[in-house]
Amino acid sequence: MEWASSLQGLVGGILIGISAVWLMASLGRIAGISGIVGNLIAQRPKGDSAWRVAFLVGLVSGPLLLMGLGSEWGNVVNHPGAVVGQPLGGVPLMLVAGLLVGLGTGLGSGCTSGHGVCGLARLSPRSLAATVTFLVAALVTVYIVRHVLGGGV
Amino acid sequence: MNKQPLTLLASYVAGLLFSLGLAVSGMTDPARVVGFLDVAGNWDPTLMFVLGGAVITTFIGYRFVLKQPAPMLAGRFALPSRRDLDTKLLGGAALFGVGWGLSGYCPGPAIASLGGASIPLLAMLATMVLGWLIARRIA
Numbered sequence: 278m279e280w281a282s283s284l285q286g287l288v289g290g291i292l293i294g295i296s297a298v299w300l301m302a303s304l305g306r307i308a309g310i311s312g313i314v315g316n317l318i319a320q321r322p323k324g325d326s327a328w329r330v331a332f333l334v335g336l337v338s339g340p341l342l343l344m345g346l347g348s349e350w351g352n353v354v355n356h357p358g359a360v361v362g363q364p365l366g367g368v369p370l371m372l373v374a375g376l377l378v379g380l381g382t383g384l385g386s387g388c389t390s391g392h393g394v395c396g397l398a399r400l401s402p403r404s405l406a407a408t409v410t411f412l413v414a415a416l417v418t419v420y421i422v423r424h425v426l427g428g429g430v
Numbered sequence: 431m432n433k434q435p436l437t438l439l440a441s442y443v444a445g446l447l448f449s450l451g452l453a454v455s456g457m458t459d460p461a462r463v464v465g466f467l468d469v470a471g472n473w474d475p476t477l478m479f480v481l482g483g484a485v486i487t488t489f490i491g492y493r494f495v496l497k498q499p500a501p502m503l504a505g506r507f508a509l510p511s512r513r514d515l516d517t518k519l520l521g522g523a524a525l526f527g528v529g530w531g532l533s534g535y536c537p538g539p540a541i542a543s544l545g546g547a548s549i550p551l552l553a554m555l556a557t558m559v560l561g562w563l564i565a566r567r568i569a
Contacts, residue, residue: 282456286479289455293480294487296447298495303440305501305508308448310538311562318559319566327434328441335445336538340453341545342446352456352476354465361546362459365534368553375540375554377529379561382537384569385522386510389536390448392523393481398488399509406515407523414527419467422532 285352297395304328309391310336311382319383381411437503449542455480458543460534467531518569 297308306313306328314336316322317329343350343360351360364371382388385407387396392411396404456462456476465474500506530536533554535543540555547555 282462282474282476283479286455286476287483289451289453289457290480290483290485291487292447292451292454293484294451294491296444296451297484297488298491299447300441300444301492301501301507302495302498303444303501303503304437305504305506307508307510308444310448310536310541314537314541315562315565319562328437331438331441332445332448333541335442335447336449336542337445337544339446339449339451340458340542343450343453344545350454351458352454352462353459354456354461354474356459359546360453360458361543362456362461364548364550364554365460365464366532366550368550371533371550371554372557374529374533374535375557376561377525377532378535378537378540378554379558379563380565381522381524381526381529381561383522383562383565384518385526386519388526388538389481389530390538394484394488395492396510397485398492401510402513403510403515403519407519410520410523411527411530414524415467415531416469418528418531419464420470423468424470 282352285350289352293390293394294398297390297398300332301395307391307395309387309395311388312386312391315379315383385411433503440503448538451480451484452539452542457539458546460539463534463536463539464531467534522565 300306300308313329313332317326340360353359353362392404392407452458457480462474462476466477543551
């Protein structure tokens, strides 16, 4: 077990938590990425879009900032200097995965951040059920792909 | 006083902190995520620390924040109130889990990784948006 990467995970997780608390304290909003960005795109809610765009710009600019500074703060497996890792699959797999992630988080009203972080922190039974469900589905998927099919993903 | 510029700044800062957290923790690397999900392989515990750190920080912070009468820059807290479970919630979560397991990307890291984007990631972002649009239609 690599303690350095676990520690970075903890520090990053706390940063994500601070972001969620800050967004609630300032705008009174749940820091759920699929909700913030998905509703911006699918709904374009009038008078409720500008803050979503600002959040989206922030969401893209963090890693860019770290890359620009040439920092060593990333935690990419086997690439100490990298901030962003490379996809594990090619275009066909990623097209399918993207559709499932978009459709699933749209229908399920949230993703890892909205349900997994903010929902669990609010002790929401819906978020707990959603988080257990997507975790189990992901665990089973990875098991099948890696150990049953023996795929390269 | 017009609060709009402050609102946008606050929201930008939230997005920035969020993506710095994703990058520092390594969640912008799908290998880290799939390494956590691969319990039968060479298991990578990183994601457990990320989720644990995020949930505990948010739990503690929300306890203080939600005692306030209103947020600093908005009229009220926009909190989901439903507590029931339905097939849309669980079916959606299951579909999302399969896509997450296949790619190692959930929406936050997929978007935050735009700065180092590759063709496969752009392909995923395109169908993710398509998925949101379809979900909106059938929901």
